[in-house]
Amino acid sequence: MNATAVKTANHKQIDVAAYMREKGQRARAAARLVARADTGAKNGCLFSLAQILIDEKRAILAANAEDMRLGRTNKLDAALLDRLELNEARIEAMADGVRQVAALPDPVGEMTDMKLRPSGIQVGRMRVPLGVVGIIYESRPNVTADAASLCLKSGNAAILRGGSEAMQSNQAIARCIARALRDAGLPEDAVQILDITDRRTVGELVAMPEFVDVVIPRGGKGLVAAVSNGARVPVIKHLDGVCHVYIDAEADLDKATAIAVNAKTQRYGTCNTMETLLVDAAVAQQALDRIAPIYREAGVELRGCERTRRILPDARPATEDDWREEYLAPILAIRVVDGFDEALDHIALYSSAHTDAIVTENYTKARRFLREVDSSSVMVNASTRFADGYEYGLGAEIGISTDKFHARGPVGLEGLTSQKWVVLGDGNVR
Amino acid sequence: MNATAVKTANHKQIDVAAYMREKGQRARAAARLVARADTGAKNGCLFSLAQILIDEKRAILAANAEDMRLGRTNKLDAALLDRLELNEARIEAMADGVRQVAALPDPVGEMTDMKLRPSGIQVGRMRVPLGVVGIIYESRPNVTADAASLCLKSGNAAILRGGSEAMQSNQAIARCIARALRDAGLPEDAVQILDITDRRTVGELVAMPEFVDVVIPRGGKGLVAAVSNGARVPVIKHLDGVCHVYIDAEADLDKATAIAVNAKTQRYGTCNTMETLLVDAAVAQQALDRIAPIYREAGVELRGCERTRRILPDARPATEDDWREEYLAPILAIRVVDGFDEALDHIALYSSAHTDAIVTENYTKARRFLREVDSSSVMVNASTRFADGYEYGLGAEIGISTDKFHARGPVGLEGLTSQKWVVLGDGNVR
Structure with missing residues (x-):
């Protein structure tokens, strides 16, 4: 042989x-x-x-x-x-x-x-x-x-x-x-x-x-x-899902609580599960006081930045690695940020560009988030768990693309097609 | 150094x-x-x-x-x-x-x-x-x-x-x-x-x-x-333009003549110039008798299959290589085919999938050609020379893609963009 x-x-x-x-x-x-x-x-x-x-x-x-x-x-x-x-x-x-x-x-x-x-x-x-x-x-x-x-x-x-x-x-x-x-x-x-x-x-x-x-x-x-690695044909790639939920200063805290809990705890092992929660400093105390007990009850380990730990002393200190980690597990990193722009900077730096969501009642910040966050799915007041071919109405999902070329996010049947040009003439010449 | x-x-x-x-x-x-x-x-x-x-x-x-x-x-x-x-x-x-x-x-x-x-x-x-x-x-x-x-x-x-x-x-x-x-x-x-x-x-x-x-x-x-070669990022590639015009048995020979002449002679060095002319045997004599003198006058060297050479004895014999060649020059390969399916087989085998056209008055063959020819531009009764961003109304052309992934054919501004998903909710969770 x-x-x-x-x-x-x-x-x-x-x-x-x-x-x-x-x-x-x-x-x-x-x-x-x-x-x-x-x-x-x-x-x-x-x-x-x-x-x-x-x-x-x-x-x-x-x-x-x-x-x-x-x-x-x-x-x-x-x-x-x-x-x-x-x-x-x-x-x-x-x-x-x-x-x-x-x-x-x-x-x-x-x-x-x-x-x-x-x-x-x-x-x-x-x-x-x-x-x-x-x-x-x-x-x-x-x-x-x-x-x-x-x-x-x-x-x-x-x-x-x-x-x-x-x-x-x-x-x-x-x-x-x-x-x-x-x-x-x-x-x-x-x-x-x-x-x-x-x-x-x-x-x-x-x-x-x-x-x-x-x-x-x-x-x-x-x-x-x-x-x-080394592919000579196009590959529809699905890499990390380091997804964020950002609770804005003008968030409705009922919605924020529902979304933050659902995005983390509905399923731990899926790519569209939230891995990092960002909270505006203006509402951090209020929001975390409400949400943290629900996480604790669900057995979610919390890891926080220094300011988070002032509100939640039982949270472990988050390291730089935590912001980049796709836990796929009941672990959540939490960071308190000073306003919208700092949240966007964090997302631009650490997001895997899979799915990121903002919770806000502010129209302008909602629009800016949709425009400026460069992820395959960008959401306002909805759980990251919706990033899914069936939820999006594609009927079927061939894969999820974390690339920008050809297709982004959940890929349906259309992702297996391309478009050619057709020209109908009547004897036309240039 | x-x-x-x-x-x-x-x-x-x-x-x-x-x-x-x-x-x-x-x-x-x-x-x-x-x-x-x-x-x-x-x-x-x-x-x-x-x-x-x-x-x-x-x-x-x-x-x-x-x-x-x-x-x-x-x-x-x-x-x-x-x-x-x-x-x-x-x-x-x-x-x-x-x-x-x-x-x-x-x-x-x-x-x-x-x-x-x-x-x-x-x-x-x-x-x-x-x-x-x-x-x-x-x-x-x-x-x-x-x-x-x-x-x-x-x-x-x-x-x-x-x-x-x-x-x-x-x-x-x-x-x-x-x-x-x-x-x-x-x-x-x-x-x-x-x-x-x-x-x-x-x-x-x-x-x-x-x-x-x-x-x-x-x-x-x-x-x-x-x-x-060896690229690790996507490349919008423009390779060969071996373009065909097929004159069907039911072609209007005025249109066929205008298109065959324009597609070859309007410019020789462009990728959307016709390189091979296919003619149905049923109209080969008539069509070539009309078109060949115009090519000769323009100084186009004709290379033909055996049956072409029975009609145009001055044509040089075409070899297998001629069917694959992008001349970018005043040279044209001509082949007489037995009907629509043989034309499609020739195109499937030899076309570089850039631009191919049929000349026909038959509705069903026109529709079949549009569906079945797998080229970036597919045309009925129009010159291959139209395959161009400006002619297609894109306003500008960044390039022409001979790939199928992401973009095919003339690529406009849209080819430099992708689409992300946006989700608007009201506190929705799964």
Whole structure:
């Protein structure tokens, strides 16, 4: 066995680069066909997939049981095993998700802004698929059906690379997808699920700009960093979520309390959870006296600047590192600031540009906050927890982008499309 | 002098990486201020710049004369010297260009699609600057004023890296820009023009994602390839323009003739010039009998497939390479195809996805062409020469993208912006 040969799920020896290039070529060819597929064919395929997933429940559960058995042998931790595990309810939820994507409006083919120009040409834009989308994810097998549906609905071919621990489950779902594509008369290569999980597949996937138009890593920071590093194709990246709530001097303290509590405690592990609370000095005593007991009751550890600790002596001293930390845990950093501009300066310096919110009744400060805070989601009098594709009405979320290029914040189906120019003439020349 | 030290225009020794990082840091700081600058301040600065360019005409011409003298000493070719040369008319045109950018609508701050969600939040998007834009260009000094204006109008900070041969001219224009920024109360670092032209500046510029949000190379294929290669920031790339016109069996031959002639002969050196003419076999004899004499008269060398050469025996045989070639010259490849699908197959295989056009009176084929041809501009009964920011009504063109991500085709001010999410609430929590 030479250096680049690995075993597939079927224990054949193969060359990773050649394997990936073949996947790429097939995806590129299929992309042309799926781009022009009409909405009826795509939705038909998705509804059929939902049904096949239900019909093949037992086969999928058997495959998943194999993964779970191997996972236990390999001593995977409990959280990972939980993400990996499928059961009847989870398969039904997977099928429901596929049906929900079918129900979304088709973004492809929409023509907008068809202006008639002085030259006589009519020019505007048509929304089109990006082409080939690579998705790299970890243990949850439901992402396989989810990602396949989103790519197909947006007219893209997909190359999916799931985690090694979910290999059998993913292959079982892959067989359902292949059947649904075949039944709908769509090319099977429109969705290819890798049957090897060699780490080099990721490196190859992001190094084939001729075959792959964008790669989306769905997983933790480590995965995102590994995928982005040295990528030669665009990557929709989701990095840190160091989110802020700023309680302004003119905040309604009922709203401030509700938002500060919700943004921190509704869920601790999500990227849109508040990690730092900023409070204007003018209302710091009042606000913190009201909010801190609720945090304490919820078991949230408080870390504060010096002025915070004068109000909340039980808070641990916050260090410089605390302002930069995405805790993803029941810990909150609190800083008292002297007014609006100091709050904005703090956010400009420490925010990861994910989601930041102000609580204020002042119209002008609300408008300034919306304009001047350069984050993917900027909010007035609302909890940062709303930064989410479903809450924003996108119907589905492919990922959240912390980049500025192409798409920012929650990315829906539209993020898997681009716009080309269309020109209608009548024999016009320059 | 150590390995990374080079001389600036003022003959100081410096470290390129440190020099570029300092520019990056200054740009990042200025970007925050210029992003929030109101339209009045930005336009005021641009109108003032236009006036300063006129007022400083003599200083600019003197600097340009130095560049020209050095260029002649270094035996630059005549075309390059022509691009480099400034005169009164060219400076007036430069000032006019700046005023035109001032007259464009400000893309920044526009809020769209503010939907009221069932949760009670109102959510939509606000158009925002990308942040820091790097522009790399060659000999024309007018690009300095042009690029600076476009970046400033779209609320971005700019780092401009011109050609070494235009160093003195660019520095003279840079002084005008700095004065205009100062006069308008905008940060001078909003537009920084490098005063060294060491090749490594390009490598550094595309390797600082922490300071630079996008880089746009404005120049030939060599420059674009050099800039894109290994870039760690997004690059708006403009590569080949292998553009097609397909004369369908149901084409109006008057329109076909006008378009085929215009698309090839109006200008030979532009990216939107047709390089391959496809003709349906059903009308090949008729169409080519009409069009070929016009090409011959214009001095266009014809290269054809076998069937073309049966109709035009004087055409040279086209090889496989001809279908892939961007001639940028009075040469045209011609291929006779059997119907619409063969034309689409040819375009899918050989087009550089820049601009492709069909000439037809058939409604269904027109619609299919628009949908199925995956190029940045797709046209019906219009000359490929229309693929241009000004013709499309963008007001200005920052570049043309042959990529699919973020922007395709002619890129206007909007291409230097992104959209963030804004959420308006009333104390809403999840």
